[in-house]
Each structure stands twice: as structure tokens, then as C-alpha cells.
Amino acid sequence: MAERLKIASQGQGLAIVFIHGWGLNSAVWQPCLLQLVDKFQVITVDLPGFGDNHAYSIQAYTLAELAQQVTKAVAKPALYVGWSLGGLVASQIAITQPEQVLGLVTVASSPQFMARDNWPGIKADVLAMFHQQLAEDTEKTISNFLKIQALGSPSIRQDVKCIRDLVMQRQQPQRQVLDAALQILATAQLSEQLSTIQRPFLRLYGQQDSLVPKQVIPLITALAPQSQSYLFKQASHAPFISHQQEFLTVLEDWIAKQFGTAS
Template sequence: MAQSLQISSIGEGQPLVLLHGWGLNSGVFKPLARQLSKDFKVMLIDLPGYGNNVNCLPEPYTLPVLADLILQTVTEPAVYIGWSLGGLIANQIALSAKTNEVLGLVNIASSPCFGQRDDWYGIKPELLNSFHRQISGDIGKTLKGFLKIQAMGSAHIKEDIKLIQELVMATSLPERYALDQGLNLLETVDLRKQLVDINVPYLRMYGKMDGLVPKKIIEEVNILAPESESVVFDKASHAPFISNFQEFIATLTLWLGQIRAK
């Protein structure tokens, strides 16, 4: 039986749960969390096998299991904000949570189906396979290479890469098991048909220059999730909360204020 997850929080107000992406940890959200904590209670959770939860390794490492672990950890209704792989997990939480456990859902540079399909733009299988091979060797070197992809498309790519590395590398490396299983999720999970069942306020945020989530899927997801809202940041990378920090904060806080007022 997997142990419970550790969680940290900053600020007071409406709870926001931030979920990071593959290969990183919640440290990447520190500047964002500091800013949001002026108006909200920001809750940071490292995914199982990462950061403070590096020793929590559930079997099987599936989307429903991860969602249940996080729901057991967060003991109050909250808005779930998931970036990249974290967006997939946040979506599963919104789909499986009890009524009123999820107050809102935000996806950042995420996709309901990350892997390329015959009818879907996504990450090519050979790229995912290359990461599988690389993490069997030097994990640190592999992740440093992956961090560079996060900043591709940014107008200040060198500064963004340096910041992401400083934030993420401050804690221990993730477990190889979690990395491998996370790649399997990116390759196999397809929530496209389930998006219509999400019945909470839903915001999707994209970077126009994202190297991992093709902008061609945005209109497709508009159709799959007609009640959701989408925002695209120009000259933004896969991490728009870093490449376009002020614009990102303004957009997110405005939306959060709107759903709180309803």
C-alpha cells in the first residue's frame, strides 16, 4: 500500500492545488506560488516518485491511482491547476472526484492525449521512446536535456532554462520507476472522449510556441470540451507561467476571480 503524499501550502483564501509535469517537481511553481499566495491558499504537491514524495511509489502507477492519492491528500474543496502531465492528472481528478470536491480546473500546456495518433497531433513515439532509453542511464543528464524543451519558443530562452534548472534541481532527482511510468501515461492515456463529462469551470492555457503540445489541438479541444475556455499566449513556451509570467498571472487571477464570483 502506497504511503500518503506530503503537501505544502502558502497563503490563505480559496485553495489552489498545483500539479507539475513529467520529470520536474513542484519547485518549478515557486515564483507562481509566491505571487498567487497574495490572494489564495496555494497547495504544492510533488507527484509520487518526485521531490518530497520520491519514496511514494504506488503500483500500479495509473492515472486513477494518482488522482485518488491526491484527492486523499487534499482535504478541502479546491481549484486544481495541472501543467503538462499534471493537466492529465487534474482532468482525471475532475472526472472522478465527488461533487463539490473540485471547484475549478485549469490545464497549462496540456493535452487530453499527449501521444501522436492517426487522427491527433501529439508527441511522436520515437521521442517518447528516446526518453525511455535515456532514463535507463543518466537520469540527471536526461532531465537537464528535457528542461531545455520546456523553454523552447520563449523570447528569453537562456534565462528561462537557467531559472527552471535552479528551481527544479534544488531537490532530489525523481525515481526512475516514476519517470518510466509517467512516460507510459503520456504515451497511452487518451481522455478526449471524457472531456465532455467535466462539469466544473474549466480553463485551458497554451503557449503558442510550445514544442510539446501542438497548437493545432486547441481548436479540436474547443470542440471536445465546449464549456471550457482557452487562452493562447504569444511567444510563450511549454512553461508560459515562466516565459510569460506577468501576463499569465493576470489571466489566471482574473479567471479565478470570475468563477469565485459565480
Template structure:
């Protein structure tokens, strides 16, 4: 019996982004498949009390059955790693999609310049819709199909209720503050990754760095993809995913 296949979305988005992939996978994957909204996104509940990575991961944990494979895009990679730490029996495999245990660049690490995230946080206070639009543009930047990618993401985003303001703000804070590299290096379950070589948010040097941190990590890089390879290069993404499953 194959375990559940669970898809988690990135910042500012919702579970509808996985719709097209799930429809195709249903033909070949024999186990249950679902996509889940991160707490506060797409109309999902937010944690009681403070919204932290741990409290939000607990809410996610309640929706995931044992022996699941977690496919996590971007911000959701932090949640997937935390799920594996807090609920080891629930997570049998992790697939990171254009994701990293540490998103901000440091002396010894490639990532997003912290000022970019600070700017987003500031803009979020003034105009949520505009900030999410700008984030969509950055995610598609570099992709040869950037315009179509943005259009697709925008349409899928509208399929669910708007994100909670606090969840958006905390999500950016998590991208800025979390460094789960030590946790990533300690995990003893299979971890896979699929990345876009043209991604400006998770630079192309990151996958090799992750392989140095954890010998159980293996990955693929799609040459002409950016930050949303499952949108711009769905067939390549799905064939890699099927090879893992």
C-alpha cells in the first residue's frame, strides 16, 4: 500500500497551484493524493496563539497520515523539514521543489538578499495584492515562459480564498529567519529535490550544497526552469517525481 502523497504550496499561494499536477498523477499513482493549504492560506485556519513554524506545522501534522511523501514548494520546504522532525512516522520521503532549508544568503550560503525580503514585508503593509503580484513576477523571472507562468499562477491563486494577512507576514518572516540546515543534515529519510537553473530565489548552487550537508539527498535541475518548475516544465517535473515514487 503506497502512502499518501501530500503537496504543499509556497508563500502567497494556495493548494490550487498543484491542481494540474495532481490530475495527471492520479492516472499512475495508486495511493491517495491531496494538496493541503498552509495555515492561514487559501482559507485554512491559523494556529491558536502565536503563529510560528512549530505551531503551524502542528496544524499541518493533524491533516497528514502515517508514511506520507511530502512534496513541498518553496516556503513549504521549511514546513516539510519541521514535519519530519516533529512527526517522524508521518513522513517517509520529502521532495523539495525549488526550496531550501535556508533562504537568505549568508557568507557561506547562496540565497535571497535579506533586503529583498525586508522590502516585501514593508510593501505588504501597504498593498497586499500588489506585493503578491510582484512575488509572482519574481518567481517566473528567468523562465522562457514567464508571462504564461504568471498567468497560470494568478488564475490558480484566485481559485481559493485570499491569504490571511498575518500568515503572509509571518511567512515572509520565516523565509528570512529560519535556518534549518542542521536539521536537514540530521534527517535520515530519503530527501529529493527538483530545481530550476534560472531560479533567482533558490540559486542553482544550493542543490550541490544540500548534497554536501546530507548524503541521502539527491536532486535534479531543470535547465530552463525558474522558481515554479511544476508550472513551466510540468512534464519534466512529473517524470522526475514519478521516478522517485
């Protein structure tokens, strides 16, 4: 096995690491990176079993291990931007390895994705359905997941096509990896640890997101009062695709305020 995950790095300046979501790969960030590479060092990493790290295996597919593998590959303090599952990984890094984190941005992510008690999120039967579908047809499951991510977006067809065209450029993950990553979404619970994050922390959400519903925003604000949040109107689970220019403006303005980097 390779010693560490492959990463891709472009540009110079503040290092920003982008982490993708479940079932996909780092190619999903390409449209955004084209507009950031002249101002920052942009680093993308495929999680173990995904994209360019398709053949990279780890003994225990856990949130803690993913966080360790990512920081080992990046090997320098950076601003972490994590989408969905990637937001969990980035949050785990900020909680357990704060010396490696200059700042944290989570995109359409939650410290716990599953709906529990009064916590809005993904219903257990939906996760169970995905597990079952994976065993039957991996490609169809990912396709269905893409559609769910874009539900509610006024540009749903374009969003799905854009994401699919981007991620299909890379090797697709095996069912076992998808199952293990799905299990992380089902069991992760970082809520009580969010208050320990002392780095600049920005949370981005989509108003129409069905996977991370907007009702969770005030709950997370209460858990992480030191953080800031922003809601993209009419966006679903991938605001950096459907509202790309607004996403970049919000991100760069926040970076400028936190790090004095010109946008």
C-alpha cells in the first residue's frame, strides 16, 4: 500500500484543503478551484477508496482514521473545507488535531447526519435503503443519491449533470468502501465536541437541503456559538455547484476577514 494518500496541489498562498462527500470524489470541486487557484494554494484529496485513492485501503474505515490519513497526506496546517461527509472529516480534524487547522468551513454538513430525538436529519429507513441498494446496484445507488442531493434546487437537472460529469472523470468506489463510509454517516456524533473548536469556523447550508435540513442550523449554532453560518436561498445539498459564484464570494469574503487575504 502507498505510504500516504495522493493529493493534488495548485497555486500559492493560504493552503485550503477541499474534502468531498459520500460516493463522489475531489473532481466535484474543479469548477470552484479554477477561480481560487490564482489566489490560494488549493489542495484536493480523495478519501481512501475514492477517486485517485481508489486502491488505497485502510484497516479500520472510521472517522478518526480518515482524519489521520488526510492530515498525514497534507502535512501542513491548512484551512479545511469539507462538504457533507467531508465536513465530518474536516470537523474531526479540527477537534482532534487543532494544530493542523487554520480554519474550518463545513458545507451542507452536520455533526450528526441521522435524525435522532429532536435532531433533524436523515431518517434511519433512508440509510437502510441505501445500504440495501448498494448490495444490489452500486452505480444506480450513487445515481439516486445525486438526485436526492439536488432535490429542491431550481436547477436540479443541471446540478445533477454537472456533478455526474465531474465525478465520472475518476475511478468509482467499490461497494465495500461506500458501505463503510455510509456507516460513518449513520453513526457519527460530534455535536458535543463542536464547542472545543477554537479556530475560525464557518458553516454553509442550502435552504432546500433534504439531507441536512435548515432546521438543524440553530441547534448547531447553540453547540458552536463561536462559529458563523450562511444559508444559500433555493440551494440544496451542493450550493457550490448550484450557487457557485455566491459560494465563492461568501468563502473569499470570510477568508479575507479571518486571515487578511485579499479576495
